[in-house]
Every structure is written in structure tokens, then in C-alpha cells.
Amino acid sequence: MNSQGLSGTIPPQLGDISQLEYLSLSRNSISGTIPPETSKLTKLKNLYLYSNSISGTIAGTICDNSVSLTNEGLSGTIPPQLGGISQLTRLSLGSNSISGTIPAATGELSQLKYLHLYSNSISGTIPSDTGKLSQLDHLWLNGNSISGTIPPETSKLSQLEWLDLANNVISGTVPPQLNNLP
Known part of the structure; x- marks a missing residue:
């Protein structure tokens, strides 16, 4: 249902569709928050709500x-x-108003290929556990307030194709180990 001219809010009753596996309501005029009832969607595998006017916080699951x-x-x-x-x-x-730090637990996402957190208000450092993301090929952290240095563990990201750290307050040098990436 991408770009269908939908408006309004996401109804809480959506959480009652117990077999729902894929939900795409992107590029519409949906507003409001993601209802807590969506946490009942235990079979949901893909959620695409980008380019709407959704507000609130992100659910843990x-x-x-x-x-x-x-x-x-x-x-x-x-x-x-x-x-x-x-x-x-x-x-x-990306392009939200998310703040705080990147949780170290992100390093446990062993299947993660895309991590797009650009254009937010994220601060702190890049967790060294990011180096555990062996499948990661896109790491976009640009446009935040991330500080510190680029962890040398980043060189373990053997699938990495795109690394964007621009417009942060990162200091130090680029780890020479990054030169070993394909």
C-alpha cells in the first residue's frame, strides 16, 4: 500500500491480525503513533512505514x-x-529525532545488513560491538552527534560496502585496518 494517499492513524485493531507477516504503508499521510497493540503481531517479519508523519517512540520488539x-x-x-x-x-x-546512544546490544544482530541511523540526534560513541555484525554492508551514521574515534573493530565488517560517518564529531584517525576491507 505504498503511496496510496492513505491518511489518518494506524488503528489499534491492526494488532488483532495474528497472521500478518508483512506491512507496508510507506509514502502516505499517516500520522499519530505506532499503536502498542502492534506488539501482538508475533509473526510480523517486515514493517515499512517510512515517509509518513508518524511520531512517538520505537517499540522494543x-x-x-x-x-x-x-x-x-x-x-x-x-x-x-x-x-x-x-x-x-x-x-x-534515519531522518527522525532519535537521541541517546547506539545500544551495545546492536552488536548482537548477527543477520543485520543495513543499519541506517542517519540524521538524528544520536550521541556517544560507535560501540566496538558493531564489529560483530559480520553481515553488515551498509552503516550510515551520518548527521548525528557521535563522538570518539572509529573503533578498529569496524575492520571486521568484511561485507561492508558503504560506511557514512560524515557530519558527526568523530575525532582521531581512520583505523588503518579499514584498508583491508574488500
Whole structure:
């Protein structure tokens, strides 16, 4: 249901669709928050709500595979519980108002391929556990307030194709180990 001219809010009754595996309501005019009842969607694997006007915070358990909530009005922090979603392959939360730090538990997302946290208000450092994300090929952290140095563990990201750390307050040098990436 991408770009269908939908408006209004996400109804709480959506949580009653117990077999729902895929939900895409992207590029519409949906507003309001993601209802807490969506946590009952235990079979939900893919959630795409990007480019709407959704606000509020991110639930600790959203879905099992792919989450795209880019270009919204989301605030709050990244819930550490996301680290427990072992099959998560895509986490796109760019262009929101998310603050706080990147939880160390993010390093437990062993299947993660895309981590898009660009254009938020994220601070702190890049967790060294990010180096455990052996499947990661996109790491977009640009446009935040991330500080510290680039962890040398980043060189363990053997699948990495795109690393964007621009417009942060990162200091130090680029770890020479990054030169060993393909």
C-alpha cells in the first residue's frame, strides 16, 4: 500500500491480525503513533512505514526481519531490546529525532545488513560491538552527534560496502585496518 494517499492513524485493531507477516504503508499521510497493540503481531517479519508523519517512540520488539521507519517524527532512544531480534536484517531509522546512544546490544544482530541511523540526534560513541555484525554492508551514521574515534573493530565488517560517518564529531584517525576491507 505504498503511496496510496492513505491518511489518518494506524488503528489499534491492526494488532488483532495474528497472521500478518508483512506491512507496508510507506509514502502516505499517516500520522499519530505506532499503536502498542502492534506488539501482538508475533509473526510480523517486515514493517515499512517510512515517509509518513508518524511520531512517538520505537517499540522494543517491532518485527523479526526488516524495519524501515525513515523520515518520520520518531523520538526517544533506540530500545536495547532490538538486540534480541536475531533475524533482523534491516534497521532504518534515519531522518527522525532519535537521541541517546547506539545500544551495545546492536552488536548482537548477527543477520543485520543495513543499519541506517542517519540524521538524528544520536550521541556517544560507535560501540566496538558493531564489529560483530559480520553481515553488515551498509552503516550510515551520518548527521548525528557521535563522538570518539572509529573503533578498529569496524575492520571486521568484511561485507561492508558503504560506511557514512560524515557530519558527526568523530575525532582521531581512520583505523588503518579499514584498508583491508574488500
